[in-house]
Every structure is written in structure tokens, then in C-alpha cells.
Amino acid sequence: MKTLQDIKHVLVLGSGTLGLRVALACALNDYNVTVYDIKEKAFEQALRIQNELIGQLVKSERISKEIAEQALKNQIFTTNAQEAATHADLVSESVTEDLELKKKVWAEFGELCPKHTIFTTNTSYLIPSLFAQETGRPNLFCALHFHDVFYANVVDIMPNPQTEDWIIPLLKEFGQSIQQTPVIIRRESPGYIFNAMLMALIGAAGALVTFDVSSIEDVDRSWMGNFKMHMGPFGILDEIGLDTAWHVTSNLKDEKSKRFSKLLKHHVDQGKLGKKVGEGFYSYPNPRFQEEGFING
Ligand SMILES: NC(=O)c1ccc[n+]([C@@H]2O[C@H](COP(=O)([O-])OP(=O)(O)OC[C@H]3O[C@@H](n4cnc5c(N)ncnc54)[C@H](O)[C@@H]3O)[C@@H](O)[C@H]2O)c1
Known part of the structure; x- marks a missing residue:
């Protein structure tokens, strides 16, 4: 996989504060989105907050009602890891900020996802190379760190030392495709910019x-x-x-x-x-x- 056109299906891991926003931004921009969480209950809260966000975006005329309705249809929520992983072209991980948990989740999805899938993490302060090996493909793994997505729409792109060069411009284009302003962090540094x-x-x-x-x-x-x-x-x-x-x-x-x-x-x-x-x-x-x-x- 080398171009933005190859990314059709985004898997979001974690349906909390950030995961629900990344999922909605992707769904609003025509990506097929699967949201995976271990807690079924997290989906109720995610949908409630997504509906509030959609209400604000429609009210301020940033999106139309039709686009909002379609976005909700572009998303699937599941607690089934195998099902979640099957079609993923790009994974955006937003599970709880805990190193051991991130290692565990990446080891699981590193096994389950197709070989071509690009892996990204939304970690706020952990250095991605601390869990890059667990992904099984550190060369396709990069930090893609969002802020609040809809109002603070800057996205940090920070490769680990093993990330292949072509991933960076691709993630830049992906970020732009979901209305974010990408910024590049040349080397791993805690807290990005x-x-x-x-x-x-x-x-x-x-x-x-x-x-x-x-x-x-x-x-x-x-x-x-x-x-x-x-x-x-x-x-x-x-x-x-x-x-x-x-x-x-x-x-x-x-x-x-x-x-x-x-x-x-x-x-x-x-x-x-x-x-x-x-x-x-x-x-x-x-x-x-x-x-x-x-x-x-
Ligand atoms: N909150 C922010 O403003 C913010 C901003 C940028 C980045 N982040 C980063 O995003 C990540 C998530 O933060 P958040 O604020 O959304 O946390 P959150 O607590 O709101 O959500 C975390 C979600 O992860 C789920 N989870 C826990 N274990 C899991 C597992 N094994 N598999 C799948 N899902 C699991 C939880 O059930 C929960 O729904 C963190 O790395 C955080 O640093 C957060």
C-alpha cells in the first residue's frame, strides 16, 4: 500500500474521548470506520457525544444534515477483535494511556490485522518506540496524534526510528483528508509539539x-x-x-x-x-x- 486511495477502511481502537472523535472525523470524510472497544458500554457514551458534536457541526453549518446521517452509517461498533481487524487498511489506536495495555493491544492487533495495514497510535506522552516491537511491524508504525479533532484540528506525525519514509507523506495526506492540519515531528520527543x-x-x-x-x-x-x-x-x-x-x-x-x-x-x-x-x-x-x-x- 502506497497511496491515500488505498486507505478505505479505518479501524479505531478505543471508543473513548479521542477514539470517538477520530472515528467520527473519518466517517464524515467517507471512510468506512470500525470502532473496537472491550466495553460495550463505551459505545453508548461515544454515540451520545458524537450526536452532540454532529449537532454543533450542523448548527454552525460546517456540515449538512445529509453528511451527518451518512457518517453515522459509515461506522460499525464492535467488541469482536477478529471482526474489527479483518478489513483494516489503517489502525488509529486510542486506548487508555497505559504502556502495558498498549503493548497488549498492539500485540493482539499485530497478529489479527492484514499484512498491509498501517498502524498509528494516538498516545499523548508515551514514546511510540516503547511499544513499536509489539506491533510486529515497527516499519509501518507511526504516531498520529490528534488534539480534540473538531476545534483543535492539528495532527502530530511522529515516526519511530524504524518507520519507513513513505509513511510520513501518506499520513500527512490522510490527516488533510479528515480536515486536520498535519505537523511533522522529526524525531521521537515526549509530548510532540x-x-x-x-x-x-x-x-x-x-x-x-x-x-x-x-x-x-x-x-x-x-x-x-x-x-x-x-x-x-x-x-x-x-x-x-x-x-x-x-x-x-x-x-x-x-x-x-x-x-x-x-x-x-x-x-x-x-x-x-x-x-x-x-x-x-x-x-x-x-x-x-x-x-x-x-x-x-
Ligand atoms: N483525552 C484527550 O484529550 C486526548 C488527546 C489526544 C490523545 N489522547 C490519547 O488518546 C488515548 C485515549 O485517551 P482517551 O482520553 O480517549 O481515553 P478514554 O479513557 O476516554 O478512552 C479509552 C478507551 O479505551 C478503551 N479500552 C481500554 N482497554 C482496551 C482494550 N484492551 N481494547 C480496546 N479498548 C480498550 C476503554 O474502554 C475506553 O473506552 C490515550 O493514549 C491518550 O493519551 C487523548
């Missing part, structure tokens, strides 16, 4: 709170007031998912990160996973930071 910068911001925000320098709301207020942005670092964390953020910080060993990880774990243990469940640092659908007057304290 944007996440490397974002992590520095979020780490600093976490330290301000865990060292009791300021409150969550004032940290967000400061960022929003200075940059005229509609959310601050803790609002961003709620969007990302506090469980996903915790998986990232739990691997870091410095004192600031350990304290921040403890704060995130405290919320995760209470089921406060962020916007996706209606409760994180803020409550949804109407978080405090979106209220009129929030910025004035």
Missing part, C-alpha cells in the same frame, strides 16, 4: 495549587484574563479527562508532578473524570468559568 508546551503550563498551574500559592479558579482566571481565552489550565484538564492526565503525571517522579498526580488521583477516585462525565474540577454543562462575571472574581 503542542503537548510539550501545554504540559509545562499545566505543570506550573498544578504546582501553584498543590503548593497552596493560589486557588484553581484564580489560576484559571489569571490565564483567561491575560490571554483572553475562554478557559484556563484546569478547564483544559477537564476537557482532556482527569484520568488521562493522571496516567501521564503518575509516570513523573519529581516533587511537583507527584503532588499534582495526587490531586488528580483524588478526583479520579471520586469518579470526577472531567467534562465527559459532567464533573471534574468544574461541573458541566455550565462550568463556573463560563459564567458571566467569572473573570471579574
Whole structure:
């Protein structure tokens, strides 16, 4: 396989926050999409959120109702790994940010997928070569890391040392075909481009709170007031998912990160996973930071 025309069927592994968005973007752009997850229940939540996203896209006239209806028909959801793998031309993996889990999932799909299938991972902070061997084809494996897909539509393309050269321009074209702006990371580097910068911001925000320098709301207020942005670092964390953020910080060993990880774990243990469940640092659908007057304290 060498050209974009050869990619017709996309398999998305993991039907959570990112998987459901990548799947929908592909389905909206005429790819046949299979979404695989181990939890049947994840599909209910995915469809609910996809319908909300579709509603927003139709309302803002970014897509027509007909395209939205067709997109939903372009997707199949399954917990059957063999069935999911059969027709895959490209796999986009979005399972939980956990190295051992990713190794396990890639070992399984490395066996099940056809020999020509291109493998991509959406990992946020893990270095892909940590699990490239498990895929059984590190030469066809590359990080293709999305942000929120519909509003922050940059996609990071980061090869591992064994990725064949032709994969990069092909993934660039694939990214463009689903309305993303591709950026190339020449060598493996934690956090790609944007996440490397974002992590520095979020780490600093976490330290301000865990060292009791300021409150969550004032940290967000400061960022929003200075940059005229509609959310601050803790609002961003709620969007990302506090469980996903915790998986990232739990691997870091410095004192600031350990304290921040403890704060995130405290919320995760209470089921406060962020916007996706209606409760994180803020409550949804109407978080405090979106209220009129929030910025004035
Ligand atoms: N949340 C974000 O903003 C964001 C942005 C970019 C990239 N990512 C990355 O995307 C990946 C997924 O993150 P998320 O936020 O969507 O997580 P999530 O927790 O919302 O979803 C993860 C999904 O993986 C499923 N899963 C777990 N084990 C599985 C298995 N063995 N096989 C198939 N599915 C399995 C879970 O059931 C769940 O539905 C992570 O690597 C994360 O770093 C997340």
C-alpha cells in the first residue's frame, strides 16, 4: 500500500474521548470506520457525544444534515477483535494511556490485522518506540496524534526510528483528508509539539495549587484574563479527562508532578473524570468559568 486511495477502511481502537472523535472525523470524510472497544458500554457514551458534536457541526453549518446521517452509517461498533481487524487498511489506536495495555493491544492487533495495514497510535506522552516491537511491524508504525479533532484540528506525525519514509507523506495526506492540519515531528520527543508546551503550563498551574500559592479558579482566571481565552489550565484538564492526565503525571517522579498526580488521583477516585462525565474540577454543562462575571472574581 502506497497511496491515500488505498486507505478505505479505518479501524479505531478505543471508543473513548479521542477514539470517538477520530472515528467520527473519518466517517464524515467517507471512510468506512470500525470502532473496537472491550466495553460495550463505551459505545453508548461515544454515540451520545458524537450526536452532540454532529449537532454543533450542523448548527454552525460546517456540515449538512445529509453528511451527518451518512457518517453515522459509515461506522460499525464492535467488541469482536477478529471482526474489527479483518478489513483494516489503517489502525488509529486510542486506548487508555497505559504502556502495558498498549503493548497488549498492539500485540493482539499485530497478529489479527492484514499484512498491509498501517498502524498509528494516538498516545499523548508515551514514546511510540516503547511499544513499536509489539506491533510486529515497527516499519509501518507511526504516531498520529490528534488534539480534540473538531476545534483543535492539528495532527502530530511522529515516526519511530524504524518507520519507513513513505509513511510520513501518506499520513500527512490522510490527516488533510479528515480536515486536520498535519505537523511533522522529526524525531521521537515526549509530548510532540503542542503537548510539550501545554504540559509545562499545566505543570506550573498544578504546582501553584498543590503548593497552596493560589486557588484553581484564580489560576484559571489569571490565564483567561491575560490571554483572553475562554478557559484556563484546569478547564483544559477537564476537557482532556482527569484520568488521562493522571496516567501521564503518575509516570513523573519529581516533587511537583507527584503532588499534582495526587490531586488528580483524588478526583479520579471520586469518579470526577472531567467534562465527559459532567464533573471534574468544574461541573458541566455550565462550568463556573463560563459564567458571566467569572473573570471579574
Ligand atoms: N483525552 C484527550 O484529550 C486526548 C488527546 C489526544 C490523545 N489522547 C490519547 O488518546 C488515548 C485515549 O485517551 P482517551 O482520553 O480517549 O481515553 P478514554 O479513557 O476516554 O478512552 C479509552 C478507551 O479505551 C478503551 N479500552 C481500554 N482497554 C482496551 C482494550 N484492551 N481494547 C480496546 N479498548 C480498550 C476503554 O474502554 C475506553 O473506552 C490515550 O493514549 C491518550 O493519551 C487523548
